[in-house]
Amino acid sequence: MSGDEENYMAVIITYWISTILLSLLYLSSAFLYLTKATWVRQTLAELNYPAPYLVPLMIVVKVLGPAAILSRISVPLSDLAYTGIFFHLLLSGSAHLGVRKPKGAVPALIGLALLAASFATQNSARDAPSPYAPAYEAVAH
Template sequence: MLEFYGYWISTALLSVLYLASAAIYATRRDWVRQALTKLGFTAPFLIPFMIVIKVLGPVAILSRISVPLSDLAYAGIFFHLLLSGLAHIGVRKPAGALPAAIGLALLITSFMTQNDARDMPSPYIRAAMR
């Protein structure tokens, strides 16, 4: 039962983190563009792409239309959070990596407990437990 609540709480918080980030990207484009420039990213197409990804990732996990699609969303979010945290550390702003670290903790909790809360199990959990 603890795993059930752990899954839903961590998944809800991760989704809120990502959807809030997407809202910031959509409403404060100039500020986000400046922040990305400070991290060394100057691609103008990155912001609209990230808005879509930050919405579709949690939708794929929460809706669980397809287990492989959900697991792919977990992988994508994992790499995004990892690279985001490393980008902040790379420019010597470790405080900026804190949301990514929190997101990684939520993501790992959600991923590892998903089979306890969902009807369709992910085959990758068994492989990760070995």
């Protein structure tokens, strides 16, 4: 394999690993919201969020966001999911830091790193390119 091919394969592997790990982070969080509802509501209330309204919405969002990215039935929908996840992770991390609980912000920071890797490499790994993600020069032969 040439250097370009190796680079191309590394980009594709980066995309799939980061996307799957990000999806698992979100799906496990949705599962936690479903199975530990009392604890989740209490934690959200400590962060000054309206837990009774937010929990059902977040369960849906935490399932549909990864589904839109993984299925890629629509590039605009996938881009919207990336955007929504980005803002959710920023708000989540900020909320934990705002109440001086930095350990609670760690999953958001990990999520942001996975999101950045997935978003930046998606055009190399997917057939339909996003107009917002960077294009890589390395091409498979």
